Amino acid sequence: MAIQSIRLFGDPVLRTPAAPVVDFDKELRKLVKDLTDTMMEAPGAGLAAPQIGVGLRVFTYYVDDQLGHLINPDLDLSPEIDEEGEEGCLSFPGLSFPTPRAVRAVAKGFNMHGEPIVLEGTDLMARCFQHETDHLDGILFIDRMDPKQRKLAMKAVREAEWSGLSAPVIKASPHPTGGKAL
Numbered sequence: 001m002a003i004q005s006i007r008l009f010g011d012p013v014l015r016t017p018a019a020p021v022v023d024f025d026k027e028l029r030k031l032v033k034d035l036t037d038t039m040m041e042a043p044g045a046g047l048a049a050p051q052i053g054v055g056l057r058v059f060t061y062y063v064d065d066q067l068g069h070l071i072n073p074d075l076d077l078s079p080e081i082d083e084e085g086e087e088g089c090l091s092f093p094g095l096s097f098p099t100p101r102a103v104r105a106v107a108k109g110f111n112m113h114g115e116p117i118v119l120e121g122t123d124l125m126a127r128c129f130q131h132e133t134d135h136l137d138g139i140l141f142i143d144r145m146d147p148k149q150r151k152l153a154m155k156a157v158r159e160a161e162w163s164g165l166s167a168p169v170i171k172a173s174p175h176p177t178g179g180k181a182l
């Protein structure tokens with residue numbers, strides 16, 4: 001097990017676009033394992049490499065008992081949008097908000113051995129693929145909210161006990177939340 005600290009909102013790494021993976025080597029397999037261990041321990045439904053301070057296009061997911069990872073993802077989204085689904089983020093501990101997302105997503109990319117894979121997701125799985133791929137572009141779920149919801153979310157962020165902490169001392173909320181943290 002190699003559990004890493006999860007970076008919190010405010011850390012510049014979360015706003016930095018990640019680089020495509022070029023070498024499918026032992027180090028990449030260690031990164032996938034670290035992401036998986038850290039996500040499972042949090043616990044979360046997804047985790048992207050920038051959230052543990054690594055600027056590579058890699059994420060892991062654990063949704064509906066399906067555990068996996070995707071490297072260099074490319075998404076095709078359905079036009080149908082779920083406006084109301086609650087979404088959380090491990091970089092915003094304890095908070096979840098309605099966030100509009102496409103209902104279905106097809107995610108193309110590679111596994112850690114460099115083999116091309118295609119994943120199809122609906123509902124929470126599709127939401128997870130979109131949330132994690134956004135992390136790889138330096139985009140956070142607050143950016144996807146309508147302006148009114150974002151204002152409410154930012155107020156909750158400012159009032160959160162972890163807000164403004166430079167060190168990621170809190171990894172997850174001690175309280176169960178309605179939304180899934182990604």
Ligand SMILES: [Zn+2]
Binds near residue numbers: 135182
């Ligand atoms: Zn997140």
